[in-house]
Structure formats: C-alpha cells, structure tokens
Amino acid sequence: MKTILAVDDEEHILELLAYNLERDSYKVLKSESGEHALEILAAEKVDIVLLDWMLPGMDGIEVLRRIRADKSNHRIPVIFLTAKSDEISKVVGLEVGSDDYLVKPFGIHELLARIKAVLRRTEGIAKVTENEDEREEKLIIDSMEINRSRRTVTFEGRPIELSFKEFELLYLLAKNRGIVFTRDNLLEKVWGYDYIGETRTVDVHVSNLRKKIEKDESHPVYIKTVRGMGYKFA
Structure with missing residues (x-):
C-alpha cells in the first residue's frame, strides 16, 4: 500500500482527500502545516506528497525546498495542489522541483490519474537505478x-x-x-x-x-x- 502525505491548512480539504484516496487503497497521512509535514517525513516512509502552497508559517515553496535539500527524502515526488493558477506561480513551483501542479478546485479523478502517473514514472526510474548497483x-x-x-x-x-x-x-x-x-x-x-x-x-x-x-x-x-x-x- 502506497503512503500519501496530504498537506493543507483547510481541514475539510484534508478530509476530502483522505476519504477519496483511502477508497483507492492509499494510506493517507495528514498535516495542516509545513513544519508538521517535515516532521512526518522525517519519521515515516512516504511515497508521494500532495502539497498546498499557501500554508500558515512555512509556505509550500519552502517546504518543497527543504524536501529537495534533504538527502533522505529529495527524490520523493511532490504534487502541488493550490489555488494559485497564474503562470508565474506554476513556473516557480516547477523550478523549485515539484513533479506536477494541480489548480484548485480540481476533480478527484484527475488527481488520482496524476498520482498514478507520477508514481509510475518515479518507480520505473528507481528500478533501473537498482539494477545498476x-x-x-x-x-x-x-x-x-x-x-x-x-x-x-x-x-x-x-x-x-x-x-x-x-x-x-x-x-x-x-x-x-x-x-x-x-x-x-x-x-x-x-x-x-x-x-x-x-x-x-x-x-x-x-x-x-x-x-x-x-x-x-x-x-x-x-x-x-x-x-x-x-x-x-x-
């Protein structure tokens, strides 16, 4: 079972994500702040992160920067889920290192498709690397x-x-x-x-x-x- 860390400061969005993702056989960890999300990543094995940009305190961009700077977790795929729909924000999110960018409001079926696509890509490359050890x-x-x-x-x-x-x-x-x-x-x-x-x-x-x-x-x-x-x- 794959583990997803959902990070959003709106509790109803976390509950909605957890309900739908668990129905699709994912284990879901929830966090309402960037600081707490990093604590979870340090303690738990996570396969993919769904990250909101506008978080209280440490925002999503800083969270992503810290993930990419962490040698233990820098390869974890991250998908931004955010209300910031302008092109500049998308460019910044991709430049910092997100694997995908989905604008709120979004359809759950599209989110599930993007999660599966990102996991397929990252797992396929990881297997190639393991065979070259x-x-x-x-x-x-x-x-x-x-x-x-x-x-x-x-x-x-x-x-x-x-x-x-x-x-x-x-x-x-x-x-x-x-x-x-x-x-x-x-x-x-x-x-x-x-x-x-x-x-x-x-x-x-x-x-x-x-x-x-x-x-x-x-x-x-x-x-x-x-x-x-x-x-x-x-």
Missing part, C-alpha cells in the same frame, strides 16, 4: 561528471543538487550529445507518455538546469536551444 554508469564531459548509478552530478569538483526530473533531463540530453530533442520528445522520455501537462514544463526545467550548470545561463555552453525545434546537449 554493481557498476557505475558515468558520463564525463569537460568539468562535469554525471553518475547515473549514484544519481549525482559534479561540476568543477563541486556537487550540483538537482531535482529528480532535472537529473533525468540532464542525463538524457548529455548521453545523446548533438541529438536534437523536441519538447514533446522530452516530455515522453522524461515525464512519460501519460504525463498530463504542457511543453512549458520542459522549458522551465531547462532554464533551471542552466542556472545550475552554466557559468552564464544567458549564453549556455552545454544545453543549447535549437530554434523552432527544441534542445540539444552541445
């Missing part, structure tokens, strides 16, 4: 080392912290240097055929990667934009 698969490009087995990236000797999707995107592009991928190609290969989202997601993650691995993100050396087509690793 006896050999380290590395890509070394100039001063960058991408270790697929350990899921680590170093640049000029310093570690680079990447979200789950950022790592998968970087590894795919770097392993296929010179090959141009359209945004739709990247959505299919990194997010999965059943991803419910827009190609803008790819642009956001590429932008976030450039901030982390490029010395000058406005003049990228590694991840190049191919006008009218998509992206490639130069």
Whole structure:
C-alpha cells in the first residue's frame, strides 16, 4: 500500500482527500502545516506528497525546498495542489522541483490519474537505478561528471543538487550529445507518455538546469536551444 502525505491548512480539504484516496487503497497521512509535514517525513516512509502552497508559517515553496535539500527524502515526488493558477506561480513551483501542479478546485479523478502517473514514472526510474548497483554508469564531459548509478552530478569538483526530473533531463540530453530533442520528445522520455501537462514544463526545467550548470545561463555552453525545434546537449 502506497503512503500519501496530504498537506493543507483547510481541514475539510484534508478530509476530502483522505476519504477519496483511502477508497483507492492509499494510506493517507495528514498535516495542516509545513513544519508538521517535515516532521512526518522525517519519521515515516512516504511515497508521494500532495502539497498546498499557501500554508500558515512555512509556505509550500519552502517546504518543497527543504524536501529537495534533504538527502533522505529529495527524490520523493511532490504534487502541488493550490489555488494559485497564474503562470508565474506554476513556473516557480516547477523550478523549485515539484513533479506536477494541480489548480484548485480540481476533480478527484484527475488527481488520482496524476498520482498514478507520477508514481509510475518515479518507480520505473528507481528500478533501473537498482539494477545498476554493481557498476557505475558515468558520463564525463569537460568539468562535469554525471553518475547515473549514484544519481549525482559534479561540476568543477563541486556537487550540483538537482531535482529528480532535472537529473533525468540532464542525463538524457548529455548521453545523446548533438541529438536534437523536441519538447514533446522530452516530455515522453522524461515525464512519460501519460504525463498530463504542457511543453512549458520542459522549458522551465531547462532554464533551471542552466542556472545550475552554466557559468552564464544567458549564453549556455552545454544545453543549447535549437530554434523552432527544441534542445540539444552541445
């Protein structure tokens, strides 16, 4: 049974989520604050987090940042459930490292579909990593080392912290240097055929990667934009 942590400061929303998710055979843990949510993550095994943005005290963005900075939990998939529907908020949520973004009010069937899609993607990649535990698969490009087995990236000797999707995107592009991928190609290969989202997601993650691995993100050396087509690793 998969465990879901639902974080929202409105009790009736938590009850609604718990009722519907438990009917679909999930175990549900509930939290009304970001601080409490982090305490639960430190004590319990959680498979996915449903996170509200506007929480009292520590908001959802800060909670997500702390999850991604925690070596024990940084790979846990997170779906934002929020009333913030503007494009800038969606971009910020994705840049910080959310795996999906669903605007309130939402349909429970769509939520269930998104949860299942995210779990399929993350579990599939985890199984591949487990099968590689006896050999380290590395890509070394100039001063960058991408270790697929350990899921680590170093640049000029310093570690680079990447979200789950950022790592998968970087590894795919770097392993296929010179090959141009359209945004739709990247959505299919990194997010999965059943991803419910827009190609803008790819642009956001590429932008976030450039901030982390490029010395000058406005003049990228590694991840190049191919006008009218998509992206490639130069």
